[in-house]
Amino acid sequence: MPRPSSRTAAWLGPGALVGAGLVLAAIDPAGAQTTPDPAAAAPGLFAPTRDGGATLAPGFQPGDPTAASPDGRSRFGAIDETAPPGSRPPTRPATQFDSKNARKPRVPLSFTQRQQEAARLKRAPVPATLVRGTNPHQIPVVMLDRLRRRGGPDIDTTSRLNVPVAAIIPRRAVSVEEDPFAPTGVRVGAFTLRPAIETTTGYDTNPTRIQGLPGSGFTRVAPELIIRSDWQRHRLDADLRGSYTWYGQTYPPVTENAGTVTATATPEIIDRPNMDSRVTGRYDVDKLSHFDGEARALISTDNPGSPNVQTGLRRFPIVTTVGTTFGYTQGFNRLEVTGKGTFDHQVYSDSLLADGTTSSNADREYNQYGGALRVAYELKPALRPFVEAGGDTRIHSQKIDRNGYDRDSKGVFVKAGSTFEFSRKLVGEASLGWLWRFYVDDELTNMSGLTIDAALTYTASDLTTVKLIGTTVASEIIVPGLSGVFSRNVTLRVDHAFRRWLIGTAQIGTGIDSYVGSDRVDHRYLASLALVYKLTREVQLKTELRHDWLRSDLANADWDATQVTVGLRLQR
Template identity: 50%
Template sequence: MPGPATGRRRCVFGSRTLLACLVLIAWDGSRARAQTLAPDMLRPMVGGLGSPQDPPLRKLAVDDRTDDSTGDAVVDDRRRNSKAQAVSQAGQVPEYGLPPASGAADTGFDSLNRTRKKPKLHPGQARPKAPAGPGSRVPAPPPVNRAGYPRLSVPPSQSANKPPTPPAMAGTVTGQPPRTRLKVDDDPFGAVGDYAGSFLIKSAVELGGGYDTNPGRLNVPKGLPFWVVAPEFLAVSDWERHALVADLRGSFTGYGNSLPPTIDGAISPAPTDVSRPNFTGHIDGRLDVTEDTHITSQARLLVSTDNPGSPNVQAGLVRYPIYTTLGGTFGIDQNFNRLNIAAGGTADRTVYQNSTLTDGSTSNNDDRNFNQFGGLSRVSYELTPAVKPFVEVEGDSRVHDLALDRNGFARDSSGGYAKAGTTFEFSRLLTGEVSIGYAAREYVDPRLDPLRGLLTAASLTWTATPLTTAKFYSTTSIDETVLPGTSGVLTHTYTVEVDHDFRRWLTAIGKFTYGTLDYQGDNRIDKTYTLEGDLIYKMTRNLWIKGTLRRGILASNVAGASSASTVVMLGVRVQN
């Protein structure tokens, strides 16, 4: 007998029921051929609900052999739709899931390190196209061939046998952040340097030659040709903590000929060989004990001679005697929030060579040798990150090797200075330090008057335009002398320098220096004026060509001590 009906009815085949089952099967088949499909019956379902925008699934096998004309029309339409859908999707890779960083906010950065704010465009950069929104036109699918595959956009001959460009180089990797632009080099012709371990080392040497109309700074000028060699060395540490800097600069000016030993029958006040060396070097170190406590130190060396035209130069010399000053400073630097206190001790030793005279004899300069010991302290307070006023006090004692000099004066002394100023930085256009104070020195010999005077110090840099920079320097020093009855020399110098770049490779430098030398106790006052112009042609980073024209004037209130000179020089600079 028949069981429960599920779809088609079940029959239990037997001898009595065979004919009844055949009749039932025939009747059910006729009913199945008469059924039609509703439009929404075979659409995909999400969570049990259908979406009217979802495309219909491909119709399952349906027996189109029916006598109903309506059923035939529906079957033909579904076949055409299924074929068109299969053709339009040919060659397309289906995408699953959500795109990366789709849940990020509208600001900040997403998981692909892409900014979510409005991008900043560079000059000449095209604006990115906005994504297609609702109602925008969607591009038509690519054309297909008879087999249903997309047609090639270019002939095969134009794309065959060509290696594809890596996506990373083409910039087409999905989610790849844009590449950052390289920083513009502020000095495209500056020295790059080399690394030796953790030190950046830069070196250079200048070679030049020219003509000096008065190298001895005589009242009656006598010109000579000259040549110059000036090496430089700079090493800077690249450490996370602590620091070490070595800055060494030197020069030697040699003259091909000699000056006459006598002028109008009198002994010349200038040496016959006016060649001069000059070297200035210092090594600075900093030890970071804590974030606010630092131990500082400096070792320094100075090699030079007396300036031409100075009254300290003996008459009848073969060459200038060389003096050497070797010293150092050791101190501590402590920060208390915005308050900074720095203190240290100094020690220096100055030694002169013996003088060689034109008659073959020598003159001892031991009376000019002395040791200097002192200490200094500086207190500063940071009002703002751009303004930091300070007060600095220094004191020292000078002890000579000989109690009396060649003229019988005891030159041991003690003194120092006090000054107040500030360091500042205004919009990075005007930076530097300026201070003013008072300097004084007392001598052991009562015949030598105390030396006193105004102290000025400044180092300012003004970036007027990206191509023009102005600088101002000012220094004050108390120097020793051997003039009888003269306590010392109070020296002030003021320098104004303007640099202008006509091109990145062509720079002009103008410099003016004014100085005063007050010989206290002798009533002698010398004034110096120097006007200099340099033109630098930078061929490469490693090779420069430099031309110099300099005019110097020494005006003195002592008769016969004034002089003037003009220097013309052309040289090259090789640097690394």
């Protein structure tokens, strides 16, 4: 008789089992002692299968304990191993449960199953039909903004083969801090303010830039405030920088042996201020057009050693320049046209002489009105060549200067160049051109010459950065018979991070000053080494060794100067 399961025995109870055995023995004594054929037995309450009743557990298939499985193993798992005496042989139930816990072979997924699994993991709807070439749906592809060309045709983001295409999901940008010692700034609404102040002290062997005069120690204090907007559209930034330099040495007039007093071409007190503050903004009209504006204020003095410096001065006269620029840019697919207008007003303070009197500098004041037009074409996203042309007019407050010249003039320039942005390796702009300036007074020689303008930054590696700066300036002069000074300057600077907190800088530069109306040409040179030690985000230590020298065609105009400085910078 088949042995009932433990769950069945527990349900019926011991008494019911004993009674059922007596009844069966009375009906068929021989059958109570023999085991019926499982295949011939009719399903019943005590059948070891699912048909035996819904309340019974799955039955077990009786079999020979010594019978081997098809793979040559016995039902106990070992090959040719018989069941130990008194033990119950393991059986395979009708539910296909394998009591041996054998490892099943892994069945590889088909192409369709892999697509379904990927869609399920991404929680995306799976098309009803995923057979290649028969899919009625088209899944759009997410295109990154950097892959789109501004003004170009839209990119087809669907599969042309009518096959589901995996969407391009951009990776979440990993926040990599470029400079761990950069100031964090102060957040005020939508603006970030970065205040700083730098104090420098050192010694200059020739602060007057006149050979033969003694050197002097100096102290410079330079506050600054950088403001950056954080708007999704438009922009408003400000760079406010200034400084004041005190010198410990004075340079009074020289008394000769004969008792005469000779005034030198340098003030007695050479302390001087400097400021360069600019506010820039952009208003975005749409994707292809925007307005740009700038307001600026500059405060400075004549450079020491300049021919514009009067003799017998008590202090340098201060020159203030205020101006503005307003422009508009319109894009036409890859073509971009920019027009801008400029206005600058330059004012000089009266000169304070050594004897206590003053001298007016109104003849050096002027207003400048100008404009320019630039046309650029985008050959590649990283290469945009352009051509630019413009002009300006200078009108002086005093028609005739102290030497009897009318210095009003008109200027015209043209230049061609390109902007660069090659994977952030090379970024900037460079151009070559030509400048003409025509003076109202016939006795003044017109000015013309090659212009060089560049502002390029090359990131050689994560530790090394190379910068190239080139400028061309046509400045005014007050010397009789001279029209102006045509200056070109080129500077090469290399910054290298020995450590993230230790930055070394090497710089070389040259400049040429051509005095229009005479044969004088000055060649200027500079070379410097500097080191910045960043203690924290807020505190930095600086030191620099710099040498400047000038070689001129004019006799007794050469000079050399060496500066050694150390400084402390506090920033937020």
